[in-house]
Amino acid sequence: MSRQQSPSIKMVADRAGVSVATVSNVLNGKPTVSPDFARRVNDAVRELGYVVDLGASRLRSRKAQLAGVVVPDLTNPMFASFVSTLEHLARLADYDLVVVSARNNAEEEADRLRKIRAWRPAGLIVIPCDGAFAERLPDGFFAPVVLADRIPDAAGFDLIAVDNGPSAGAIAAHLDQQGYEDCLVVGTSLSISNIRERWEGVRASAKHMRVEMLEIGIDDAHGAQLLEERLRHRPLPGALFSLDQGTTLLTYCTMAEIGLSVPGDIAFASFDEMEWMRLVTPGITTVRQPVEEMAEQAWALLLRRMTGSAGKPVTRRLRCAVEIRGSTPRNPLEEAGKLKLGGRKWKLQGEPYSPE
Amino acid sequence: MSRQQSPSIKMVADRAGVSVATVSNVLNGKPTVSPDFARRVNDAVRELGYVVDLGASRLRSRKAQLAGVVVPDLTNPMFASFVSTLEHLARLADYDLVVVSARNNAEEEADRLRKIRAWRPAGLIVIPCDGAFAERLPDGFFAPVVLADRIPDAAGFDLIAVDNGPSAGAIAAHLDQQGYEDCLVVGTSLSISNIRERWEGVRASAKHMRVEMLEIGIDDAHGAQLLEERLRHRPLPGALFSLDQGTTLLTYCTMAEIGLSVPGDIAFASFDEMEWMRLVTPGITTVRQPVEEMAEQAWALLLRRMTGSAGKPVTRRLRCAVEIRGSTPRNPLEEAGKLKLGGRKWKLQGEPYSPE
């Protein structure tokens, strides 16, 4: 197999019998080319299978039309969906995208962030690994950055996230109204802004219900152990609310393993929707995040910056949908006549809002 | 916000008081630079936050160190995992990756394939949308291409896939041994090589059991209708085997909607493992594909080609694991004493093999 070279603009020019400038003009749709020349160029392009060299083109024209995307983990369906939507939007705007995953590792994120600069992107969309993102951004990063999903410790970035607090609060209020007296809230770590906001939301909204937070960390094995200890301890809380995808999976499996049935022994709700949640019986009550919309807003914010808009960093929050299912029924243990609310389906909807 | 330029090698050279050639030599680890100069250069690099411009570097050095990856759909967890593994491997080999999704659309795939040439990748790993892939590859594509997961109609590519036939056959044999007399096999379309191979595998391995193929296409709404029609028709088959992820989801929901219980009314098995399959009760019997290994092999094959290895296209097949769960119990309707086999857990494992 002989490794051939890609044809260059020079070869196209020679074959069409014109100058390279004319080829470039045809390719870039400059209106000053005669139809005859244009045809000859297009023929040559087709015959050679010529495609412009983006690297060279960008180098010379100083036009970027390239954005970078950094996510914590591509195998997380939420982030995959985020990236997929961005890809679509970028294509519509005739931008290229360089996508990298930090593989859930802050060091690797720092490395990717450094490396991605080598592509000279016109802008960056990042879902940071954790709040310390700003420290990992190489200083003197010259392109605009839009952060999504997770809130960094440091200000100064355009930001798009969901309304973690109110949404988690809606679940807590629901459990409250269903008559549960205590709720175990489980999440990886309060050092992650999302988890912190959700926990605060729960605390603010649980009127009658006692709430208790359990941080299980990122290590699944250790987390499962902590969780199992708590679930074997008595009294067992009436309800369990898990604050992120990984924790939900771990929790659901752990409960099954130690023989706790949902909702017979314990009610169960989750932040983050997964497809199996409507397949199991009963279905799991969840908060569904508007991932596509988050991607759209992130792209809109970045595009604004890349096309030169200045001004103070913007923060936008999107509303989530709360999906009430069978895993959080009216508390059967509750004393009769105590609370009489508890609808079957809520939906927080309406325009996204900007807190400031 | 003043949009600053990224620093150039020239600025580094000026600041360090050396020539650009020396800076380049330091950056590329050439051994001929004196320690003193190297230090001055490194200091300047750090102070300016300089990162090489990959576009310019690649243009001049004619070194690629860049591979393209095209998958049908990033939101499919299997493909996401494939990409994530590739990303890791590429990084280890100091390659960059350009990842694009065809968004389940052959036209878009063709477009991305054309577009990705502009990056001048040294090679391509593609999971094609369908068998007609070769027609969509621009002629005169100058880089080596490795195809994964799906087999194209035309030969001439390095190929890595799973042993669809034997694995699907193992499920069919299992159902057979469990005493089911007829099995409805459901998949999107036999025009997709995977589905075709799986169906052939089923046909070859079902000894006593009658098998029937239902193609439901890629349009979910229409597919659900076809499936519902068949499932309302009597006699209902004793077992259902769904051949791909999308179909499995659709099938499982449709069965639930029309009130068929698994395995009470019908046994159920699926090709492709999803996380919820061990969470529902009973668990779903599945074939689990070795996605990571497929990515590793794909990368190994491509790397071989990119580093100049010639020779005939290679085809490799990987073994899948068959996971027997509660959704395919011994057939309760079966006449006593007819068949007495049916173990609880199979695993096809061992070295991957190459059929030729």
Place this chain on the structure above:
DNA sequence: ATGAAAGCGCTAACAT
């Protein structure tokens, strides 16, 4: 060991 200069493929300014 270091620097000057050429040139990768392309676009843009300018000349014709």
Place this chain on the structure above:
DNA sequence: ATGTTAGCGCTTTCAT
């Protein structure tokens, strides 16, 4: 309307 030429940021001879 077309061609000529300079030069984007970098690496690589080739002098020194």
